[in-house]
Amino acid sequence: MASVKEQLKPIILKSLRITDMTPEDLRDDQPLLGGDLEIDSIDILQLVLEIERHFGIKLVQANFDQKHFESLNTLAAIIEAKVTAART
Secondary structure, eight states, X not given: OOOHHHHHHHHHHHHTTOOSOXXXXXXXXXXXXXXXXXXXXXXXXXXXXXXXXXXXXXXXXXXXXXXXGSBHHHHHHHHHXXXXXXXX
């Protein structure tokens, strides 16, 4: 099975409708908020929904934590933890 990061990169590009980049263009330390991707609140909502659907997890419980979206690495780590917790 592909790693969370390998699965996450195409999800990010698809959710944000980025057509001029490939998954390989996204760096693991790529800032998701305030970076080159120019993600806004609507983009975050779309991205969260797509991640939850793809991984079968609830990414945002009550409050949105901006720290989870600091970088691709950070987001992947949160997803991995939630996927692991969901399996137990």
